Amino acid sequence: MASSSSASASASFRQPKHEVFLSFRGEDTRNNFLRHLYEAFLRKGIGPYADFKELQKGEEISHALLKAIEESMISIIVFSQNYVTSSWCLEELSKIMECWHSRGQLVVPIFYHVKPSDIRKQIESFEKAFVEHERNRIDKVQGWRHALTEAGNLCGWSLTGDK
Numbered sequence: 698m699a700s701s702s703s704a705s706a707s708a709s710f711r712q713p714k715h716e717v718f719l720s721f722r723g724e725d726t727r728n729n730f731l732r733h734l735y736e737a738f739l740r741k742g743i744g745p746y747a748d749f750k751e752l753q754k755g756e757e758i759s760h761a762l763l764k765a766i767e768e769s770m771i772s773i774i775v776f777s778q779n780y781v782t783s784s785w786c787l788e789e790l791s792k793i794m795e796c797w798h799s800r801g802q803l804v805v806p807i808f809y810h811v812k813p814s815d816i817r818k819q820i821e822s823f824e825k826a827f828v829e830h831e832r833n834r835i836d837k838v839q840g841w842r843h844a845l846t847e848a849g850n851l852c853g854w855s856l857t858g859d860k
Contacts, residue, residue, distance in 0.1 A: 715746040718769035720789045723749070725777035730809055730856070734775075759788070766792045771803040774848055776811050781819075781826040784834055787841040794844040806853035816849035 717738060721731050727749055738745040746765045762785075766772060772793040780786050796802040808816065815821050819842060830838050 713770040714768035715765060716744040716770050717746065718766050718772045718793070719745055719747040719775065720766075720772060720786065720793060721747070721775040722777050722780040722783055722786055725779050726775050726809060731775060734773075759785075762789060763792050766796060769796075769802065771805065772796070773805050773807060774853075775807045775809050776816055776849075777809045778811060778822055779826075780811075781823050781841075781845065782829070784830065784837070787830075787837070787844070790848060791840055791844045794847050797847075804848065804851055806848050806851050808853060808855040810857060813849055813853070813855060817846055819845060 719731065719735065721727065723731075731747065735745050735747050746769060748762060766789065774780075774790060774793060793802070793804055797804045806813075806816075815823055819827060823845075827838060827842065830841070
């Protein structure tokens, strides 16, 4: 009996495929901060997943990214000025927070030239972005707002100063 319960326990625990999933708005961070972060992880022997490096040609982007989130031990969300203008970033964020709830995935926000309170309260440019989303994706907006507030309440790092 003990062996069947330990077998089912080990079957439910899978080794993560990726150590860190990086969620970011490419136009804000891909060619500067994110590239440096990605390379720093590699130098330390940490396996990051970032779409600009890991997606295979011909692979369905949405499925591949959501699967990568599920297969990651940690998710790092790089909140930047235009993060919430992207419905895809918000989809990633919702999946990340789902994994945080369902399996305790570690989620670490980085506030890159934005205030954590602007994320939590969804003010300034974040409020403007949601006005646009409400025109096009009203069915998703409430969930996105909830995920954004939850992630904004997590302890993370704030990076400010010159870009």
